Amino acid sequence: xxxxxxxxxxxxxxxxxxxxxxxxxxxxxxxxxxxxxxxxxxxxxxxxxxxxxxxxxxxxxxxxxxxxxxxxxxxxxxxxxxxxxxxxxxxxxxxxxxxxxxxxxxxxxxxxxxxxxxxxxxxxxxxxxx
Amino acid sequence: xxxxxxxxxxxxxxxxxxxxxxxxxxxxxxxxxxxxxxxxxxxxxxxxxxxxxxxxxxxxxxxxxxxxxxxxxxxxxxxxxxxxxxxxxxxxxxxxxxxxxxxxxxxxxxxxxxxxxxxxxxxxxxxxxxxxxxxxx
Numbered sequence: 622x623x624x625x626x627x628x629x630x631x632x633x634x635x636x637x638x639x640x641x642x643x644x645x646x647x648x649x650x651x652x653x654x655x656x657x658x659x660x661x662x663x664x665x666x667x668x669x670x671x672x673x674x675x676x677x678x679x680x681x682x683x684x685x686x687x688x689x690x691x692x693x694x695x696x697x698x699x700x701x702x703x704x705x706x707x708x709x710x711x712x713x714x715x716x717x718x719x720x721x722x723x724x725x726x727x728x729x730x731x732x733x734x735x736x737x738x739x740x741x742x743x744x745x746x747x748x749x750x751x
Numbered sequence: 752x753x754x755x756x757x758x759x760x761x762x763x764x765x766x767x768x769x770x771x772x773x774x775x776x777x778x779x780x781x782x783x784x785x786x787x788x789x790x791x792x793x794x795x796x797x798x799x800x801x802x803x804x805x806x807x808x809x810x811x812x813x814x815x816x817x818x819x820x821x822x823x824x825x826x827x828x829x830x831x832x833x834x835x836x837x838x839x840x841x842x843x844x845x846x847x848x849x850x851x852x853x854x855x856x857x858x859x860x861x862x863x864x865x866x867x868x869x870x871x872x873x874x875x876x877x878x879x880x881x882x883x884x885x886x887x888x
Contacts, residue, residue, distance in 0.1 A: 688809060709819070712779050713812050716786040720804060725787075728780060 671722075676745045683717050684737060690714075700736035711735055722750040761788075761842065762835040767828045774827040778815065781831050785811055785838050792841050796848045802856050810855050 677697055684704060685692045691705045701711045715731050718740055724747050726734070734740050744750050761784065768774035789807050793799060798807075818830050840846050 686805075708775070708779070709782070709812055709815055712782055713786070713808050716783065716808060717805060728783060731783065732776075732779070 670748060671745065671750055673741075673745050676750070677741055679721060680718060680737060680741050680744060683721050684714060687714055687717065696737070697741070698736075698738055702735070715740070718744065722747070724750050761839045762832060764832075768824050771822065771824065774824050774831075778827060778831050781834055781838075782811065782815060785834070788838060788842055792851075795842075795844055796851055798848075798851070798856070801852065807855070810858075814855075 681695055681697065684690055684695050684701075687706070687710065689706055689710050694704050701714060706714060711734075712731070715726065715734055719726055722744055724744070726743070730743070734743060768777055786808055789804055789811075793802075793804065793807070814834075818827075821827055821830065841851065
């Protein structure tokens with residue numbers, strides 16, 4: 622009796638095969654079905670990309686209030702050297718921008734920011750700038 | 752980061768800089784590290800009413816600027832090392848509040864020079880006394 626049940630059990634299991642359809646695309650594309658189960662990790666989930674006009678206004682404000690900067694020369698496309706800052710002042714200015722927007726810019730990236738448009742670009746594309 | 756963990760070694764030893772660019776990069780990295788430790792330092796020594804972050808940053812930049820003309824790589828490395836040591840003392844609370852006030856926030860001119868910085872009101876009484884306080888150095 623027990624053997625029969627076991628034999629029947631294994632027969633049934635062998636016959637029952639779930640059809641697996643591997644038609645999911647290899648790259649995760651956002652279909653209506655997957656949109657709701659997209660995993661939102663912290664930076665993306667809390668992303669509050671700031672309004673660009675606001676970013677520009679605040680960055681230019683930070684540059685103008687730097688003690689060595691010449692406020693008349695500060696424009697949206699000015700480089701920090703045009704405004705009258707040397708390399709040490711530039712680093713100090715980038716730190717002020719970090720403080721203003723509550724972000725932490727990695728050193729390798731911070732070295733490359735040497736003009737207003739670059740700073741504006743970085744902040745505007747940073748997901749957790751406040 | 753230096754400010755978050757007490758007793759984290761800020762000072763770095765190792766082979767010296769080989770080019771001026773590397774020495775410059777080392778000093779700028781140290782400047783950034785010092786600026787990042789500033790909020791913790793202000794917190795630890797209760798400097799919120801006395802000064803602002805921006806002001807402290809300017810003071811640190813002024814300290815750096817004193818040595819801006821140095822071109823000997825070994826000297827630059829040594830200066831960075833001494834600076835890191837100083838930062839370590841500030842972060843570890845090995846220094847005390849009056850040390851920071853005297854060395855950085857008010858500065859040497861404030862202590863024995865212009866009496867206005869010490870917060871005394873000037874009633875215009877005595878130029879002689881002002882010169883007396885200022886001293887001969």
